[in-house]
Amino acid sequence: AVETAVGFIRDFTFLRNIHVNLEEEVRVRTAELEKINVELRNEIARREKFEKALQFSTTQIIEYSRRRKHLSKRLVELLEQDRRDMAMALHDHIGQILTTLKMDLELLRKKVTDEGARAVMESAIEKASQAMSFSRNISQELRPAMLDTLGLVPSIESLITQVTQSSGLKITFFHRGIASKLGNDKDLTLYRILQEALTNVLKHASARSVDITLIRKANSVLLTIEDDGSGFDQKQVTTSAKGPLGILIMKERAAQVGGTVDIETRPGKGTHLTARVPVQEQIS
Structure with a gap:
């Protein structure tokens, strides 16, 4: 029983380290960007300052722009690959280990006659169940399987439920004219933009409520997220090299599927984010 409990603690610590390592990987990738x-x-x-006095080639500017676009694309690709790998590891390995651990603990509980030992076993079983739930939640955040099976709207509803239950944030969600699947990574793009936006709200906005809408408009799908939080100085963020990386990643995600992300905000006035993704398919 002691060895089993030690193994549980080791596995649980490993699970937490996975989450920490993922955040570190994102930080390293974005630092280069x-x-x-x-x-x-x-x-x-520099070139704008001296362009009237000097004749120069724009090759280096073009190269910097090319490198930035390439790095941005690679950043998003690596983020998704890392998420897929970690989600698979959680599901295929950690999840199985925790399930086996719980089964072993339950078997041992039946054989233990000492009441004190049984109480310890009950506590260990409960912790194993909590770890399994924690593992499933992280796996869902990393790669929402529901997105592939049920589509965008149910996945967003599930995400909202998770956020409201864990944070107490009041969230309303309205959708109209959205097909079960948009295709061409557009479902994942919109889901990740919303996920990042809600993360920013929880971390920085001090908001009490968020209104989310997802609608079809002509040949586009519009995702809007509006909060009643603290807002921020958009000019300062735009000119600062240390501005929120989440905003940059959201814009890059949208750009990769031909879309855009626009943000309207002022200090003390909340934030309004609009993601627009082109859709050619007929949506029912």
Whole structure:
């Protein structure tokens, strides 16, 4: 029983380390993108200052722009690949280990006659169940299987339920004219944008409520997210090399499927985000 409990603690610690390692991986990937952005801004500023006096080639500017686009695309690709790998590891390995651990603990509980030992076993079984639930939640955040099976709207509803239950944030959701699947990674793009936006709200906005709408408009799908939080100085964020990386990633995600992300905000006035993704298919 002691060895089983020690094994549970080791597995649970490993599970938490997975989450920490993923955040560190994202930080490392985005740091390189920050560096390229700073270099690009500095180079543009220098060339604008001296363009009237000097004749120069734009090759380096084009190269910086090309590198930035390539790095942005790779960043999003690596993020998704990392998420897929971690979700698979959680489901195929950690999940099975925790399930086996719980079964072993339940078997041992039946054989233990000492009341004190049985109480310890009951506590260990409960912790194993909590770890299994924690593992499933992380796996869902990393790669929402529901997105592939049921589509975008049910996945968003599930995400909203998770957020409201864990944070107490009041969220309303209205949708109209959205097909079960948009295709071409557009479902995942919109889901990730919403996921990132809600994360930003929880971390930075001090908001009490969020209104989300998802509607078909002409040949586009519009996702809007509006909160009543603290807002921020958009000019400062735009010019700062250390601005919120989540905003940059949301914009890059949308750009990869031909879409856009626009943000309207002011300090103390909340934030309104609109993601627009083109859709050619007929949506029912």
